[in-house]
Amino acid sequence: MTGQMLFALLGELDEGLVDAAAAEPKRRVSGRRMTAILSFAACAAVVGFVFFLPRAAGKESVIGGEVNNQAAAPGESWNENNGLECQAPEGSAGSGSDLSGGTADDLWFEATVLETGDELTVAPAEGSLFYGQAQRVVLDLTDTPPEAVPEDLKPGDTVRITCGTGELLFREDGSAALREVLEIALTGGGQP
Amino acid sequence: MDDAAIVDLYWARDSRAIGETQTKYGPFLGAIAMNLLNVREDAEECVSDTYLAAWNAIPPERPGLLRAFLGRIVRNLSLDRLRRSRAKKRGGGTPDAIFEELEELLPDSRTPEGEVERRELLRDIEDFLRAQTERTRNIFLRRYWYADSVTAIASRYGLRENAVSAQLLRTRGKLRSFLEERGHTI
Numbered sequence: 001m002t003g004q005m006l007f008a009l010l011g012e013l014d015e016g017l018v019d020a021a022a023a024e025p026k027r028r029v030s031g032r033r034m035t036a037i038l039s040f041a042a043c044a045a046v047v048g049f050v051f052f053l054p055r056a057a058g059k060e061s062v063i064g065g066e067v068n069n070q071a072a073a074p075g076e077s078w079n080e081n082n083g084l085e086c087q088a089p090e091g092s093a094g095s096g097s098d099l100s101g102g103t104a105d106d107l108w109f110e111a112t113v114l115e116t117g118d119e120l121t122v123a124p125a126e127g128s129l130f131y132g133q134a135q136r137v138v139l140d141l142t143d144t145p146p147e148a149v150p151e152d153l154k155p156g157d158t159v160r161i162t163c164g165t166g167e168l169l170f171r172e173d174g175s176a177a178l179r180e181v182l183e184i185a186l187t188g189g190g191q192p
Numbered sequence: 193m194d195d196a197a198i199v200d201l202y203w204a205r206d207s208r209a210i211g212e213t214q215t216k217y218g219p220f221l222g223a224i225a226m227n228l229l230n231v232r233e234d235a236e237e238c239v240s241d242t243y244l245a246a247w248n249a250i251p252p253e254r255p256g257l258l259r260a261f262l263g264r265i266v267r268n269l270s271l272d273r274l275r276r277s278r279a280k281k282r283g284g285g286t287p288d289a290i291f292e293e294l295e296e297l298l299p300d301s302r303t304p305e306g307e308v309e310r311r312e313l314l315r316d317i318e319d320f321l322r323a324q325t326e327r328t329r330n331i332f333l334r335r336y337w338y339a340d341s342v343t344a345i346a347s348r349y350g351l352r353e354n355a356v357s358a359q360l361l362r363t364r365g366k367l368r369s370f371l372e373e374r375g376h377t378i
Contacts, residue, residue: 001298002291002295002298003290003291003292003293003294003295003298004271004275004291004294006294006295006297006298007271007287007290007291007294007336007339008268008271009310009313009314010294010317010336010337011264011267011268011271011337012264012314013314013317013318013321013333013337014318015255015256015257015260015261015264016257016260017318017321017322017329017333018257018260018263018264018333018337019257019259019260019263020326020329020330021329021330021333021334021337021338022220022259022260022263022338025327025330025348025349142362142365143358143361143362179362180354180355180358182354
């Protein structure tokens with residue numbers, strides 16, 4: 001069966017499914033309104049953290065982030081469908097990019113490789129996005145082009161991870177799982 | 193005019209049915225046709241043919257979801273025209289990227305034989321889609337039913353294009369695994 005034949009076959013899908021996709025998508029509630037709603041409902045305490053790192057001469061700082069909505073509970077997923085937002089502070093790398101609702105153009109953070117294998121586990125660098133939210137971030141590289149991942153990464157290597165909107169799932173063990181990793185750049189080698 | 197009233201016009205053989213359909217769904221149908229054909233004249237002809245096909249189909253049909261009913265007609269007509277234009281080696285842009293993406297779902301080149309097998313495949317694809325989140329499902333359908341570009345989907349859902357591409361890739365992978373588990377070697 002060719003792709004065109006399969007495309008034709010999909011034309012016979014249930015009309016209810018098809019029609020639902022024709023409807024205008026629900027618009028997200030704006031960040032500020034969501035904050036007001038959650039505060040009013042007292043669903044969760046609002047935890048904000050701001051990271052600022054001074055720019056070293058000749059070197060870009062890591063991106064900072066401010067989770068300005070609510071604390072992420074275990075099992076909670078940060079993605080474009082919920083109210084968790086991250087905003088890069090003025091002047092930081094990627095500033096001007098609106099991370100709210102997961103629509104950032106350049107979301108990246110620095111980290112140290114902890115474990116390699118089918119999944120890559122990293123520890124966010126001090127002051128970087130997600131630092132303080134998760135001590136370990138497990139990267140799902142299923143959809144990451146192989147050429148975007150350095151070969152032979154090993155524990156102790158420092159990397160800069162560029163990621164998209166994806167999903168950041170906070171786990172009960174204090175780790176987080178990050179999907180949609182766009183690129184990993186090696187920034188330094190660890191101890192042999 | 194609501195869909196039930198438009199369908200009643202068809203049943204009454206009232207020619208206003210065509211005008212009402214055009215008013216309400218003309219742009220919608222035109223968008224689908226353009227996604228596939230990318231040639232305005234061809235797309236407009238397919239949309240016009242859709243009105244005629246609807247007139248001939250209703251009655252005896254009484255579609256519950258008129259939008260989807262019409263969308264299917266224009267989709268099929270556009271696909272037929274696309275095949276003809278490719279045979280004649282003319283025509284504008286084609287959704288080759290979409291067809292190539294769908295071929296990733298096909299572990300081998302066997303085609304489902306018989307109506308029963310086709311229906312089973314469709315049912316399983318529907319089961320898979322219903323198990324996805326609403327957004328994942330709709331993004332999949334916008335791409336592989338409505339033939340939207342990744343750019344259009346990104347704009348529609350307020351996402352980055354890379355995010356849409358990544359999500360489609362994930363969904364195709366999951367669908368492929370799902371179909372293999374269900375015993376389909378399509």
